[in-house]
Amino acid sequence: MKAKPSKPAAAPVEVPPLKEGTVSRRGFFNFLWGLLGLAALVELVWIAVSFLRPSKQPSGDPKAATVALAGPVESFAAGTVTAFQRGQFYLVRLDDGGFLALSCKCTHLGCTVPWVEKEKKFLCPCHASAFDITGNLITAPAPRALDMFRIIIENNILKVETSRTIKRSGFDPKQVTYLQKG
Amino acid sequence: MIEKLRSFSFPFASHPRHEDPRSPHRIFKTLVFHIRPRMVAERTLRFTLTFGLGGMAVVLVLLQLLTGTLLKFAYEPFPAQAYDSLIRLQTEYTFGQFTRNIHFWSANILVGVLLLHGLRVFLTGAFQPPRRANWIVGLILFVLVLASNLTGYLLPWDQLAFWATTICLGMLEYIPGIGSLLQQWVMGGSQIGAATLRNFFALHTAVLPAAIVSLMAYHFWRIRRAGGLVVLRSANETPAEKPAMVPSNPHLLMREAAVALSVAAVVSAVALIFDAPLGAAANPGLSPNPTKAPWYFAGVQEMLVHFHPTFALMIVLAMGLGVFILPYLGGMSASAGVWFASAAGRRTALFAAAAAGVATPLAVVLDEYVVGASRWMPDWPSAVSHGAIPAVLLVFVLAGLVAVLTKAFGSSRPEAAQAVFVFLLVGFVELAAICVFFRVEGMKLGWALR
Ligand code: HEM
Ligand code: FES
Numbered sequence: 001m002k003a004k005p006s007k008p009a010a011a012p013v014e015v016p017p018l019k020e021g022t023v024s025r026r027g028f029f030n031f032l033w034g035l036l037g038l039a040a041l042v043e044l045v046w047i048a049v050s051f052l053r054p055s056k057q058p059s060g061d062p063k064a065a066t067v068a069l070a071g072p073v074e075s076f077a078a079g080t081v082t083a084f085q086r087g088q089f090y091l092v093r094l095d096d097g098g099f100l101a102l103s104c105k106c107t108h109l110g111c112t113v114p115w116v117e118k119e120k121k122f123l124c125p126c127h128a129s130a131f132d133i134t135g136n137l138i139t140a141p142a143p144r145a146l147d148m149f150r151i152i153i154e155n156n157i158l159k160v161e162t163s164r165t166i167k168r169s170g171f172d173p174k175q176v177t178y179l180q181k182g
Numbered sequence: 183m184i185e186k187l188r189s190f191s192f193p194f195a196s197h198p199r200h201e202d203p204r205s206p207h208r209i210f211k212t213l214v215f216h217i218r219p220r221m222v223a224e225r226t227l228r229f230t231l232t233f234g235l236g237g238m239a240v241v242l243v244l245l246q247l248l249t250g251t252l253l254k255f256a257y258e259p260f261p262a263q264a265y266d267s268l269i270r271l272q273t274e275y276t277f278g279q280f281t282r283n284i285h286f287w288s289a290n291i292l293v294g295v296l297l298l299h300g301l302r303v304f305l306t307g308a309f310q311p312p313r314r315a316n317w318i319v320g321l322i323l324f325v326l327v328l329a330s331n332l333t334g335y336l337l338p339w340d341q342l343a344f345w346a347t348t349i350c351l352g353m354l355e356y357i358p359g360i361g362s363l364l365q366q367w368v369m370g371g372s373q374i375g376a377a378t379l380r381n382f383f384a385l386h387t388a389v390l391p392a393a394i395v396s397l398m399a400y401h402f403w404r405i406r407r408a409g410g411l412v413v414l415r416s417a418n419e420t421p422a423e424k425p426a427m428v429p430s431n432p433h434l435l436m437r438e439a440a441v442a443l444s445v446a447a448v449v450s451a452v453a454l455i456f457d458a459p460l461g462a463a464a465n466p467g468l469s470p471n472p473t474k475a476p477w478y479f480a481g482v483q484e485m486l487v488h489f490h491p492t493f494a495l496m497i498v499l500a501m502g503l504g505v506f507i508l509p510y511l512g513g514m515s516a517s518a519g520v521w522f523a524s525a526a527g528r529r530t531a532l533f534a535a536a537a538a539g540v541a542t543p544l545a546v547v548l549d550e551y552v553v554g555a556s557r558w559m560p561d562w563p564s565a566v567s568h569g570a571i572p573a574v575l576l577v578f579v580l581a582g583l584v585a586v587l588t589k590a591f592g593s594s595r596p597e598a599a600q601a602v603f604v605f606l607l608v609g610f611v612e613l614a615a616i617c618v619f620f621r622v623e624g625m626k627l628g629w630a631l632r
Contacts, residue, residue, distance in 0.1 A: 125470065125473055140490070
């Protein structure tokens with residue numbers, strides 16, 4: 001590496017004083033450089049942000065509802081809870097014969113809630129929230145009832161629309177799906 | 183060549199005065215003195231100022247970078263392969279298990295060392311001017327290290343990883359306003375899956391290490407700019423204008439080398455004896471009972487047992503914010519270099535630690551057996567019964583503590599602030615310990631290590 005010629009320390013170039021409000025040539029170019037740098041920075045940030053923004057539509061048609069086939073109506077006895085691991089939901093048949101499809105994700109922090117047959121409760125292993133068979137909250141810390149999914153009954157076959165989670169604060173008899181009589 | 187070798191002397195040893203600027207010794211020395219000061223105040227070398235904690239943190243970060251780079255040659259960041267690639271690492275790679283053990287243990291020890299480092303900076307008043315900005319830089323480093331730990335925790339894709347990450351990300355949802363969006367963004371979807379693993383892998387192996395290394399350089403530059411470390415003194419001494427200086431070679435460098443070697447030895451020993459845990463492969467359908475967050479988040483998890491999530495999060499965020507703005511609160515600037523700010527400060531800090539030590543387990547047991555058993559306020563929404571009411575209670579406890587300190591002990595403002603800090607810290611550490619050691623199946627109280 002060649003040694004840099006040392007700058008003469010003394011004898012600065014005489015610069016005529018500028019009038020108030022005028023900009024020197026150097027000042028102007030420095031300003032331009034700054035502006036260009038800023039523009040480059042903004043572009044970079046913009047590219048990074050658009051790259052990392054979650055795609056609004058996950059691959060596939062977002063409007064196509066995912067419907068899980070649960071099975072024929074008769075295969076669920078009254079007062080039972082059936083787990084569907086793949087669809088991540090429980091099919092509940094209440095004592096009066098009505099159906100509910102409950103999400104198995106705890107409304108607290110998202111653990112999978114198992115149905116404990118012995119106690120007739122959903123008991124969360126993570127922070128001990130408990131829910132009854134309708135998904136209603138029995139014990140905090142979870143803040144609300146288990147989410148649910150819409151049930152469709154066609155030709156005695158139960159289907160569950162798992163693509164749309166329905167949030168609710170508590171259980172309401174209107175949420176139960178019954179077999180159409182007659 | 184021979185000439186060069188002959189002119190090489192051990193870098194820490196004393197050196198000839200007129201040496202060739204191209205000699206290896208000279209090159210090494212100029213390199214060292216680009217990152218280390220030439221002279222340091224003699225008193226800052228005392229072990230009872232730093233306990234070598236910052237130096238330990240540097241060594242642990244370096245160990246992380248080295249072992250992490252090795253692990254990257256074996257790890258596959260896809261849900262279907264991640265777990266198997268770790269099994270292969272542990273069984274088929276020479277020193278594979280050992281490398282993973284070092285990475286695991288030094289990551290955990292790093293969090294502990296940083297907690298202590300921050301505590302010593304706090305208790306010696308080193309966060310006061312002119313070191314206020316470096317306190318913030320240090321805290322950001324701490325947050326980045328925690329983020330590294332969290333993102334690394336998911337990578338093994340075992341049951342432990344999957345569910346601990348599930349509940350940690352579950353907390354994000356309760357940040358008012360932006361929670362759900364933020365959670366979706368971090369997770370890359372509505373559930374933990376391939377996108378989450380991809381995001382975490384990129385953060386863990388590129389973004390966070392780069393940020394940590396750059397910020398560390400800035401941390402050290404700011405120490406130099408503040409004229410070195412805070413100089414220890416007793417409460418009635420005025421800060422010395424010109425403290426006695428000694429050359430850092432060998433006084434500082436030798437001490438740093440000793441700390442570095444000790445840390446490396448301890449970590450290697452621990453890694454030889456204890457294997458890093460690896461549970462069963464992740465199963466999204468089955469949460470283990472109990473599911474626990476890693477220990478540095480266990481305090482938050484324990485709070486979540488007692489508080490409505492929004493309030494738990496608000497309390498934690500408020501505490502975090504308090505720690506960040508601490509140096510900028512008025513009246514906190516006269517005690518730099520004095521342990522506990524004063525002799526009275528030492529007493530009030532101990533009092534606060536003892537108070538928190540007793541009050542925290544008491545509150546937990548009370549909530550568990552008295553409040554919990556009676557189904558506390560069943561007709562109120564949990565945001566009131568488990569949110570607003572206990573939060574207000576906590577504020578009253580803190581206000582009571584400050585009142586007792588200022589009235590009965592005649593504490594000054596920094597002493598009272600210090601006591602509140604110690605109170606919350608001890609309480610929080612105890613909550614974490616309760617979650618780790620005393621939470622059993624169904625998160626009931628019991629002895630967890632059987
Ligand atoms: C990766 C993380 C970190 C590393 C590698 C690191 C490293 C260091 C080192 C080597 C020192 C020299 C003195 C000593 O050993 O104590 C130091 C000083 C300091 N650190 Fe850190 N640190 C980290 C995180 C933190 C945190 C979390 C805080 C605060 C919450 C902090 C605040 C400070 C301050 C204010 C000083 C100056 C202390 C004085 O002048 O006495 N640092 N740090
Ligand atoms: S995740 Fe179910 S209680 Fe916390």
